[in-house]
Amino acid sequence: MPINYDTDLNPAQAAAVLHESGPLLVIAGAGSGKTRTIVYRLARLVEQGTQPENILLLTFTRKASQEMLARASHLLHRGLSQASGGTFHSFAYSQLRRFANFAGYGNGFTIMDRSDATGLVKEARERLALGKGDKAFPKRDTLLEIVSKARNKERDVDQVVAAEYIHLLPYAEDLSRIAGEYAALKKAHALLDYDDLLFELERLLVAEPQVLAQVTARWRHVMVDEYQDTNLVQARLVKLLAGEERNVCAVGDDAQSIYAFRGANVANILAFGQTFPGAAIVRLEQNYRSTQPILDLTNRILENAREKYDKHLFTERADGALPEVVRTISDASQARAVMEKLSELRRDHALHEIAVLFRAGFQSYPLELELNKLGVPFQKFGGIRFTEAAHIKDVLAFLRLAVNPADLSAWRRALELVRGIGPKTALAVAQAAITGDGATLAKHAKKRPALAEILALIERLRAERPEPRRALDLAIGFYTPILMELHPDDHPRRQQGLDELMGLSAPYRDLESFLADVSLENPGEEEQAGREDALVLSTIHSAKGLEWPAVMIIDLVEDRFPSRRALQKPEDLDEERRLMYVACTRARDRLVLFVPESIYIRHLERHEPVRPSPFVLELPRECYQEVREGFGGRLSAVPGPGERPARLDASLAPRRDEPGQSATPVNGAAARMGFCTHKIYGRGKIIEHIAPDKYRVNFQNFGLKVIVAQYLEMEDA
DNA sequence: AACGAGAGAGTTTTT
DNA sequence: CTCTCTCGTT
Numbered sequence: 001m002p003i004n005y006d007t008d009l010n011p012a013q014a015a016a017v018l019h020e021s022g023p024l025l026v027i028a029g030a031g032s033g034k035t036r037t038i039v040y041r042l043a044r045l046v047e048q049g050t051q052p053e054n055i056l057l058l059t060f061t062r063k064a065s066q067e068m069l070a071r072a073s074h075l076l077h078r079g080l081s082q083a084s085g086g087t088f089h090s091f092a093y094s095q096l097r098r099f100a101n102f103a104g105y106g107n108g109f110t111i112m113d114r115s116d117a118t119g120l121v122k123e124a125r126e127r128l129a130l131g132k133g134d135k136a137f138p139k140r141d142t143l144l145e146i147v148s149k150a151r152n153k154e155r156d157v158d159q160v161v162a163a164e165y166i167h168l169l170p171y172a173e174d175l176s177r178i179a180g181e182y183a184a185l186k187k188a189h190a191l192l193d194y195d196d197l198l199f200e201l202e203r204l205l206v207a208e209p210q211v212l213a214q215v216t217a218r219w220r221h222v223m224v225d226e227y228q229d230t231n232l233v234q235a236r237l238v239k240l241l242a243g244e245e246r247n248v249c250a251v252g253d254d255a256q257s258i259y260a261f262r263g264a265n266v267a268n269i270l271a272f273g274q275t276f277p278g279a280a281i282v283r284l285e286q287n288y289r290s291t292q293p294i295l296d297l298t299n300r301i302l303e304n305a306r307e308k309y310d311k312h313l314f315t316e317r318a319d320g321a322l323p324e325v326v327r328t329i330s331d332a333s334q335a336r337a338v339m340e341k342l343s344e345l346r347r348d349h350a351l352h353e354i355a356v357l358f359r360a361g362f363q364s365y366p367l368e369l370e371l372n373k374l375g376v377p378f379q380k381f382g383g384i385r386f387t388e389a390a391h392i393k394d395v396l397a398f399l400r401l402a403v404n405p406a407d408l409s410a411w412r413r414a415l416e417l418v419r420g421i422g423p424k425t426a427l428a429v430a431q432a433a434i435t436g437d438g439a440t441l442a443k444h445a446k447k448r449p450a451l452a453e454i455l456a457l458i459e460r461l462r463a464e465r466p467e468p469r470r471a472l473d474l475a476i477g478f479y480t481p482i483l484m485e486l487h488p489d490d491h492p493r494r495q496q497g498l499d500e501l502m503g504l505s506a507p508y509r510d511l512e513s514f515l516a517d518v519s520l521e522n523p524g525e526e527e528q529a530g531r532e533d534a535l536v537l538s539t540i541h542s543a544k545g546l547e548w549p550a551v552m553i554i555d556l557v558e559d560r561f562p563s564r565r566a567l568q569k570p571e572d573l574d575e576e577r578r579l580m581y582v583a584c585t586r587a588r589d590r591l592v593l594f595v596p597e598s599i600y601i602r603h604l605e606r607h608e609p610v611r612p613s614p615f616v617l618e619l620p621r622e623c624y625q626e627v628r629e630g631f632g633g634r635l636s637a638v639p640g641p642g643e644r645p646a647r648l649d650a651s652l653a654p655r656r657d658e659p660g661q662s663a664t665p666v667n668g669a670a671a672r673m674g675f676c677t678h679k680i681y682g683r684g685k686i687i688e689h690i691a692p693d694k695y696r697v698n699f700q701n702f703g704l705k706v707i708v709a710q711y712l713e714m715e716d717a
Numbered sequence: 718a719a720c721g722a723g724a725g726a727g728t729t730t731t732t
Numbered sequence: 733c734t735c736t737c738t739c740g741t742t
Contacts, residue, residue, distance in 0.1 A: 060732085089732050114731085139736090194732050261730065360729045365733080390735095422719045520732065541730045563729055579730080 003043055003075055009036070016282040017041045019249070023242070023276035025227075025269070026251040029313045030298070030585035031289025031547065034251055035068060038223060041249065042072035045221055046080070053082040056219035056241070060226045062086045062521050064545060068225075084219065088234050089194055090520050092201040096192075097512060099211050103204045108404040108512075109190040111519040115388050116409045117193045118144045123408075124181035130174045138168055138175070147179045151195040152263025154232050189408040189434070198233045205240045216243030226545070227252030227272070231263040239275060246276060255302055255309045258541060258579050260571070287313045289547055291320025294591050297623045298584045304618050305577050306570055321625075323584075323591040325616060328629040330607050331555065331599040335366040337629050338552060339374065341592055342535070343688055343696070345550045348590075351377065355536040355548040357583050359561040363554060364537045371535065375685035375698035381538040387518050391483060391494040392501055396518065398475040399468065402461035403511050406434050414458070417482050418450040453478065468505040468514040476502070540583045551587035554594045556613040580615045593624070675715040 005014050013033055016026045017040040028034035038057075046052055059065040065085030073080040084091070093111065096103050112120065122140040131137030138146070146168075150160045157176040161168050168175065186193065192200060205212045222241050224230070227250040230238070242248040250272055257266045273279050287295060292315055302309050326341065328334040338356060345354050358364055364380065371378050386392065394417060400410040411430035415421050421429070425444070429451070432440035445452040457478055461471055476498050483498075484491050508514035536548065555561055562576035584591060595616055598607040611617075626638040676697060677683050688696040693709045 087732065197732085259731075262732080362728050362733095420719070424718060539730065565729070575730095 003040070003047065005040065005044070009033075009040060010286055012282055012284050012286070013037045013040070016249075016284070017044050019280055019282070021245070021247050023246050023272070023279035024249045025272045025276075025279050025281045026249065026284065027269075027281065028251055028253055028284040029287060029311055030253065030256060030582070031287045032284035032313070033286075033288055034225075034253075034284065035071075035545075037284065038225060038251060039068050039071040039075065041223070042068065042080070042083070043075040046072070046076055046078075050221055051082070052080045053084075054218065054220040055080075055083040056091070056222045057083065057085040058088055058091060058222070058224045058238075059085065060087065060229065060545065062090060064225065087520065088230075088237065089197050090516070092197040092237075093516050093520065095201055095215065096197065096204065097516075099204060099208070102208045102211050103200060105190060107190065107406070109192055110400050110404040110407045110410065111197065111516055112186075112191050112193045112409065113388060113519045114144070115393065116191070117148075119409055119412075120185055120191065121147060121178065121182050124178050124185055127185075128174075128177055128181055130178060131171070138165075138171065142168075143175070143178060146175055147182055148193070148195060149261075149263065150179065151199075152231050154263075185408070189406045190404050191407065191409065198231075198237065202233055202237055202240065205237075212240065212243075216241065216245070220245055221247045221249075223249045223251070225251050228254050228257040228266055228269045229259040229264040230268050231265055232268075235265070235268040235275070242276070248276060255311055255578060256544070256582050256585075258544065258575060258582055260575050285312050285314065287315040289588050290315060290585065291317045291589060293320050293322050293623075294584065294587050294589075297323050297591070297619065298581055300619055300623060301577060301581045301584060301615060306574055321590055323587075323593065323624045324627050325593045325595060325619075325624045326627040326629065326635060327612075328594060328596050329598065331596040332366055332607075333629060334554060334594050334596045335370040337635060338367055338554065338594065339370055339376075340635055341552060342376070345590060349549050351533045351535045353549040354552070355538060355543065355546075355550070355586065356552045356554060357538055357540050357543055357586065358554050359540060359563055359579070361539055363560065367537070367554070374687050376535060376687065377533065377698075378535040378537050381536070381542040386497070386500070389494070389497060391479075391487075392497060394482075395472065395475045395479050395498060395501065396515065398458060398461060398478075399471050399511050399515055401458045402465070402471065403515060405462070408434070414454055415451070417479070418448055418454065420448060421451065465511070468508045468511055469502060471511060472498075472502050472505050540579050543586055544582060547586050547588055549588045550590040550592075551583070552592040552594065553583050555599075556593050556595045556616050557599060557610040558613060559610065560599070561613050562615070577615065580613075676712040677715065 005017055009017060010033070013036065016024065016037050019041075026034070026037060028037065042055065042057070045055060057065045057068060059068070062085070065087075069080050069083055069085050086094075096105060096109070100106050100109075118140045121143045125131060125140070125143065142165075146157060146160055146165060149164070150157045153160065157179050158172040161172045161175060185191070186196065205215065219241060220243075222238065224238055229252070238248060238250070250269070252269045254266050254269050257264060257269075260266070268275075273281065290298070295313055295315055299311070299313065302311055326337055328337045342354065356364065356367065368378070368380070387396075394413060397410040397413040400407045401414060404410075408430055411433060412423070412426045415426035415429050416423070429441065429444050431437070432444070433455075441455065445455060457474060461474065466474070479498075480495070483494060487494055504518075505514050508517075538546075540553075553561075561580070562573060566572040566576045593616060595612045596610065598609045600606070601608045627635050628638050630636055674686060675683060676686055676695070684697040686695050686697050690696060695707055695709060695712060697707055697712070
């Protein structure tokens with residue numbers, strides 16, 4: 001069955017999809033069917049005779065590219081496994097590995113994740129003996145931040161310091177030296193950080209014309225998603241990859257650029273026409289995601305930007321609930337108000353159709369507490385990475401050493417596991433191992449039997465080169481006793497994490513690929529497909545490109561959103577504004593903004609009043625329905641000017657009346673809330689009383705159910 | 718040199 | 733809460 005492009009796509013989308021060859025830029029407004037357009041274009045290329053192996057799709061996450069390829073494959077009724085898809089970083093890695101000999105990495109190399117990189121920066125600082133005992137000296141996280149920012153923006157360290165870290169100006173010279181030492185250490189130990197992957201690929205393609213020729217011959221069509229969030233080196237890579245055929249399709253939205261902090265440069269998308277003269281430009285402006293009331297609000301957000309955006313988003317979804325602004329007494333009661341709102345939204349939506357978004361990871365803590373208390377399942381995105389947990393890194397260090405014998409970070413990690421070996425000895429032993437000083441190694445090994453064991457293990461991994469699963473098995477076998485000793489209290493939890501890691505490794509056949517993916521992708525995200533119904537908690541950055549029927553955004557107060565650190569420079573404030581725009585445009589049907597009137601200040605140990613976020617203050621009153629938290633945590637609508645006081649706003653009223661079920665949860669029943677038992681479902685936590693005679697219960701193994709009271713056996717508190 | 722206790726500080730966003 | 737750093741002891 002041929003694909004019907006005319007009926008499946010609107011004219012603008014069809015224009016982008018049917019564009020034959022040569023450079024193409026698609027400016028895709030939020031919710032304008034961007035993914036659909038990419039998917040259809042992929043299908044179209046193949047239908048027109050392009051071989052899948054000639055296609056390269058670069059996206060922000062690997063998951064995104066896999067999904068797009070899967071959808072295209074579904075349209076075509078044929079597999080597309082030969083097509084390449086992934087992030088810039090994973091693509092760069094694959095090419096560096098493929099051409100390792102040309103690139104100078106014939107002896108293997110390792111990708112450092114953030115914690116490796118901070119460790120190495122600290123090492124650089126210590127080697128230079130800088131900032132000893134100086135409390136004001138920037139700490140390792142800041143050091144790496146500055147070094148990486150300079151790299152990403154391709155500016156000198158002192159320029160970055162002068163522009164963004166004025167208070168560190170006295171240290172500018174020290175910081176430059178640290179950056180230099182850090183680079184030297186990486187080089188000496190075949191370690192590449194995220195930035196290096198991109199720069200090294202560029203260096204390879206520029207220095208080796210035959211490599212470039214091979215690469216451009218292989219990928220004759222290059223598609224790049226989220227082009228507004230590419231940095232300078234990524235743009236140059238796209239130019240290189242385009243080759244002479246220039247079959248480049250870049251897709252993005254300048255109004256959604258939210259990664260300037262890490263060097264993304266909106267100029268890339270704005271200058272696409274100059275970079276690729278003669279490029280076709282298509283704008284997608286019809287929004288298929290949100291209702292008009294939501295778009296009215298998001299349009300307002302953009303209109304107030306310092307820098308004007310040429311956006312005319314429109315939709316045919318004219319009706320829908322007004323967005324709501326909920327004012328709560330404090331950030332603590334905000335968490336309860338979110339629960340209250342959640343139980344209302346649950347009448348129309350499954351849990352996984354609802355998302356709570358926030359500016360920074362820690363802002364969801366109070367809410368997580370509340371969710372745990374009530375036993376509501378949730379999944380958090382953008383928090384700590386599974387693979388950065390200490391025990392995971394310990395085990396992976398052994399595999400890394402099998403791949404890259406010079407990996408200093410891994411050596412230190414592995415060696416410090418031995419009792420009696422601290423930083424100094426570890427460094428000495430590591431140096432000996434790297435330089436092949438057998439005498440020194442033997443001397444130390446004699447003193448510490450466990451050290452001999454480690455060396456033997458690494459030797460074995462290196463000689464046998466087992467599959468990742470087997471290698472992990474060996475490493476975990478060695479590590480388990482150490483884990484028990486190190487974490488007597490919570491070793492079962494960590495053991496579980498190791499099992500999970502084993503599971504992740506199963507599909508891989510070689511160590512290098514497994515290790516690269518562990519550093520370059522967040523494996524936690526892979527599992528969400530198999531995950532059952534759970535509320536989504538996410539940072540706004542991690543929510544990019546996603547959508548939900550109902551979206552709640554919390555902590556819309558000054559200093560938190562926009563973040564305090566963004567209030568220095570006007571361009572930073574604009575980025576915060578775009579972030580707010582991205583957050584609100586995730587919503588399909590319902591959008592709820594939470595504005596606490598006070599927040600807890602840790603060091604003062606009390607709540608302090610706060611001003612609402614300017615992004616809320618500037619919204620005209622007719623854009624939203626105001627809701628206020630009253631005594632006992634009840635939410636009630638506030639009539640707008642000229643409106644007759646209403647008991648309940650339409651959006652607060654039940655949408656669907658279920659027989660025998662009252663619309664509003666009875667908070668007074670809170671006293672009765674505890675645990676209960678059901679004959680079939682077993683033990684569960686009572687979440688909500690639904691008058692007159694039902695309860696919403698979260699069962700340990702069956703999830704949320706509404707049950708008539710007579711079938712429940714109450715437990716006394 | 719290594720280790721453990723204990724205080725302390727601090728949390729933007731991510732490949 | 734959860735690393736991270738410091739300090740005193742072995």
